Amino acid sequence: MSVTPPYISETDQQTDYTNRFQKTPDYSYTTPVRNCSPKGWATPVFYSMNRCTLTTKREWRRRQSRCAYLPNGLSTPTPVRSVRNDLKLVRSAPSVKNRETSFKKKYPESIYVDDCNEKETERCFIKESPVYQPSSDMNFFEQVYTIKSKLGEGSFGRVYHVLCKEDGKEYAIKTSLYEFRSKTDREDALDEVKKMLRVPLHPNVLRLYRAWTQEGKVYMQLDLCKTSLHEVSLVESPIPEPRLWRNFVDILCGLEHLHLNGFIHLDVKPSNILITDDGICKLGDFGLMFDVNNDTRMRGEGDSKYLAREILNELPTYGADIFSLGMTILELATDAYLPSDGYDWNILRSGIIPDVFRKKLSSNMSVIITQMIQCDKNDRPTARDLLRQIQRML
Template sequence: MSAASPPSDPLIGARVGEYHIQGVLGRGGMGVVYRAEDTALGIPVALKSITAGMTTDASFVRRFRTEARAMARVASPHIVRVMALRETEHGLFIVMEYVDGGSLHDRMADGPMPWATLWPLLRQMLLGLEAAHTVGVVHRDIKPRNVLLTTDDTVKLTDFGLARLQSDGDATRTQAVAGTLAYMSPEQVRSLPTLDHRSDLFSLGLTAYEALVGRLPFDRDGGDFTMMRAIVEDEFPAPTAFDDRVPPEVATALMRALEKDPDRRYASAAEMREALAGVGDDAAPTRTRMPPPPPPVVPPPRQAPDTAPTSPASGRRPSPAILSGIAAGVLALLALGWWLTRTSTLTLVPLAEVTYFLDGEPVAGEVDVSPGTHEVLCVAHGASATTEVEVGRGAERRVACATPDQAVDVSAFWDGTAEPASVLVDGTQAVPLPTRLSLGTGHHTLRVISTRLDTTLTVDVLPTFDPAPPPPQTVAVQAGTAPPPPTDTPVAQSGPIAQPMPQQTQSQPPPQVQQPSPPLQSTGPAPARMGTVDVTMDAGVTLSLDGSSMSGGSREMSPGTYTARCQAGPLSETTRVTVTAGQRSAVRCYAPSRVVRVTTTGAEGAWMTVVVDGQPGAQTPTQVTLPVGRHTIIVRRRGYEVVGQDMMTVDVPPRFSPDPLPPVPLAFEIRSAN
C-alpha cells in the first residue's frame, strides 16, 4: 500500500472514533482505504470506507458488511485481519491491520519472477485460500492487486467484498461483485451457478502464470469479449512458451489449475500446494487446519435465589442433555430462518449502448432478486436478445451481454451468373462485390448497385449472451430477366407502418428486386443544352438520382427523366424527376417526424414503461414523437407480461412531400405475470 494522499480529502487529519486518519492508501469508484493510527493501542491500522455516492445503495452496503464478516471469519496469518466494523458520524468503516509492503502487482512491476522467488509467496497464497475455503468462504477476485505483502514478505490476501478500490486496467465490472475479468474462471465468465472454491484456484493459477512470465496466457488488449472467449474456449499455452527459464515440471503443475473444467483442476488449495511443493523447495508442506468453532454457550435460565427449578414429573433439575437438546433445537430454527430469508443477487455487466431489462423492468448493475428463473432482455442499437437466468437462494449470478461484430458475405447474381456490382453499407462508400463485411451490432442497410440492379435490404446483427463469436451471415442478391420468387416479407419497403419484429431470430429473406432504372441519358435536344436540378435535403436523409448520390445545391444534368430516391437507413421513397433543357427542376427530400400513441389493454388500471430504441421513457398511456428512421418499441413492467409479440417496429419514412405523417396507434395487451 502506498500513502499518496490528495489534500482535498476532508477526512485526512480527522478523528473517527479512536482512529486518527493520516492519509489515503487506495481510492476507487466504490470506496477509499485510509491509513490511520489506533490512538488507544498506538498502532497503525487501515480503515476501509464506502464512497459518498454508494452509501445509499443498500445492496452495496450489505456487501460491505459481508466482506467484514467474511474476513473476520477466517483465522489465518495470510488473510488481512479485520479488527472491527464501526458505524461512525463519517459513515461505515472496516478496521483492518495495516500491511506495509505493497502488493504482488507492485512486485511484478520489476519483471518476471523466478520460480524460486515466486514459490514462497504462492505457497502462502494457497495457505490463505485453504483457510478461507475451509470455513466456506470463496474469494472470487484473486488477482495480483489483492495479494498484499509485508516488509518481510508475508502474504496477506485482501478484498473479500469484491469491491475494487484502486483505479487500474483490471477494472472489476459493475460494483466489482463478480471478479476482475482478466482473472476470472470460465464458470465466472459463463455465470454458472455451480461456481465453487475451484474458481479461486483458476484465478490464482492466472496470477502465478503472470508473475512467472510477465503476461497472461491470452491477449488482454483485445477487449472484454475477446478475453471472455479466450478464458472459456481457447487452449492456453504453457508458461514455457513465453519464458524457457520456467521449469517444465512447474509449468505442467501450474497448467492443471487452468483447466476449463473445474473437475480436472486441483480439488483443493491443499492439493495444489502439495503438487507445486513437489517441484519447489518445500518438500514437506504442512496443511493448515482451522479449529472447529466452540460449541454455543447457553446460559442457564435466571431464577430467584432461593428457588430451584423442578421437573413437573420428578421435581429434579433438567439434565444437561435436555438443555443441550433445547439449545440445539433453537439454533436449528434460527439457522432455518436465516436460510429462508437469504436474498439472491444478479449482476448485469454494464456495457456502452446496452440497456438491460429484468423481468420487464429496466435495471443496471447489481440487483437483489428472489430465487427462481428470471428473464433478462438486452437491447443495443435497436437490436435485442433474451435469456433466462436461474438464481438459487442466496446465490450470486453474473450476466454479460456482448455486442460483437459479425461477418457478412455479400454477393450479387443476374440469372445465376455473378453480377459485377457494388454495395453501400449504411450509405458509405461503395465496396466491390463479392466481399466480406464486418458489421457491428444493430440494424444495417445494404444497397447493392450495378448497371442493371439497384436493391436495398437490411441486415441485423444481434447482441448476444454467448461469448462465442457469431457465425457469418450470407446475403446473395438474386435477380434477372425472370421475376424473382414471391416473398411474404419484402426486405426493402416503406410500410406497413407497424409490424411485429421477433427478438432473437436472424432470418434474412431474399430482397425485393426492383427493375433497373434507365441510365443517365438525354431525351431532349443536343447534349450541349443542359438543365438544372436544385437539390434540398433535411438532416438524416440522403438523395440519389439514378443511383448517383447527390449533395445539396444545384447541379447541371442532361435533359431526361430520372429516378430520385430519398433514403433514411432501410427506408426509402422514390419519385420521377424530369430535367428540361434550359429550365430548373427542384427536388427536396424531407425527414419527417411521427407521433405514436401507446396504450395498454387487458389489465385494468395497469401502466407499463414505454421503451423506445432501448431507452426507457414515459408510462402508458402516452405518446412519443419519433424522428425519421426505423424504431423499436416495447413495454415493460415487473409483474406484468405482454400477450403475443411484445416488440413492435415503427417506420418513419423519408418523403418527397412536406405533408405530415399520420399518427400511429400502438396497443399492447398485457396481463399479470403472477
C-alpha cells in the first residue's frame, strides 16, 4: 500500500533549508566568564569545568607513568603564545647552497655596537690574532679554539666548552644552529649581541668577550658556566633554602643591574640562570632582552610557565622580570610543576601561593614570593627593594 507524501510548497522548503543550514550559529555559550582571582581576571567559562591540579614534579611524573596506557598519554601543554615560532618556520625552509650573499661571507667580521668604530673593533682580535690564518680552509672558530665538550643545544644554537689558543684560557662559545636566511634574519641574530655589548660588566651577568659572524652564523665568546639552576634542580629538588637564598640574591643583583641600565630580560627561568665553578649565579640568554629606550616591539614572550600575564597584551615593564623570578624561585623551592596554560596557569597568576606549595616554604620566602607574583605589575617590588628586604630578613 503506497502512501502519498504531504505536499510541501517551495516557500516552505526554502524556509526549512535556511533554518537548518544557513542560520548563523549561536556562540553565546562561549561568552560567559568567571573570575578566578581577587583582581577579577576574566577566563573562559570552560575553565570552570576543570579542577585545580597543581602539584609537584615528582607527583606529576607519577601520574604520567600511571596514564601511559592512554592513547595520547600526558604531553607538555603548548605555550600560551610564542612569537619565536615564526622564526622556526623561516629557519626550517630548505637551504640555498652555492650562492654568495651579502649576509653570508666567507671571512669573519666582528660585531660591534653602532657607535663604535668597526675597523678598530676588527683590529682587536681578528686581524691581530696570532693564530688565525685567512688563507686556511678552516674558519676562525676552528683555528682559534679547541673544543673540549658540548655544554648544550637548544632550538637556535649550540654552546661549547672551548680552550682559546691565544691566551690559554677556557671559555664558552655560543654559535647559531642555522645559517642566516635573509638580511632580516641576520639583523635579528645580531640584536642579542649588540644589546649584550651595551650592558656594562657585572659579576652576575654573563660576560660577552667578543663576537663575530662567518659563513652565515653568529659566534659569541662568553664566560664559562658548566651548569645551570635547571640542571641543579634535576639532581636535587627542592633546593635547600639556605643555598637558594644565596642564588636568589645573585639573580636579583643581576636583574637590578639590567634594570638600572634600561634593559628587561624577559626570559628569566632556571635554565637561563648559569652557575660558575665558584657557585656564582649569572643571568644568561639575552635573545629576548628588551631595550626600554630604543625598542618598540618584543621579539618574543619567553617561556609561558614563567610569563607575567600582562605581557600578552602590552609592552613589558621591569615588573615582568620580577614576576618571572618569583615563579622561578617558587619552582626551585617547592619542586612545583608549573603549567604552561589552562586553569592552573591562571591560579598561579591570582597573586596568592596555593596551599600545596605554601606549606613547603618558610615564612620569609613565602612573603617575598607573594610580593613578586602579584597580578598588578605596579604592586610588585623592584629588584632593589627586594634586596633591601632580604638583607633585613637574613
